[in-house]
Amino acid sequence: MSDGTLAEVLAVGGWAHIELELGGVTDKPAFMDRCARAFDLPEFFGRNWDALADCLTDLSWSPPVRGRLVEVTGWQEYARAQPNDWNIAREVFADAADHWNGTGTELRIVLALGGSS
Structure with missing residues (x-):
């Protein structure tokens, strides 16, 4: 399934498709910059x-949708370069997904295994 098709299918169900592309990211500032762009985080981020945890668990700054599917691509390089920070990032993502579980405004974060394409 191509990215466009995935986004279209999700949109029909009221879901947003967010692609967090981390290819080339090797430090926390670059990771945060990519998150800010991908999630369209507010200026106060x-x-x-x-x-990041606060923004992902209080989405009042974001247009309402039934759910959000975040596809994280190209994450392997960051995970190798910053293993401790990558563990924190995964915890933040997991906690945010748990926060929205069963609320009618789901948040699902998947790690793409195929690289950054």
Whole structure:
């Protein structure tokens, strides 16, 4: 299934498709910049783990949708370069997904295994 088809199928169901492409990211500032762009985070986003967690568990700044599917691509390089930060990022993502579970505004985050394409 191509990305366009996935986005179209999700849109029919009221879901947003968010692609967080991390190819070439090897440090936390670049990771936070990619998150800010992919999620279209508000200007007040502080570019740290607590701020990312806060933005992903309080989506009042984002247009309402039935759910969000976040596809993380190209993450392997960052995971190798910054294993501790990658573990924190995965915890933030898991906690945010758990926060929205069963609320009618789901958040699902998947790690693409095929690289950054």
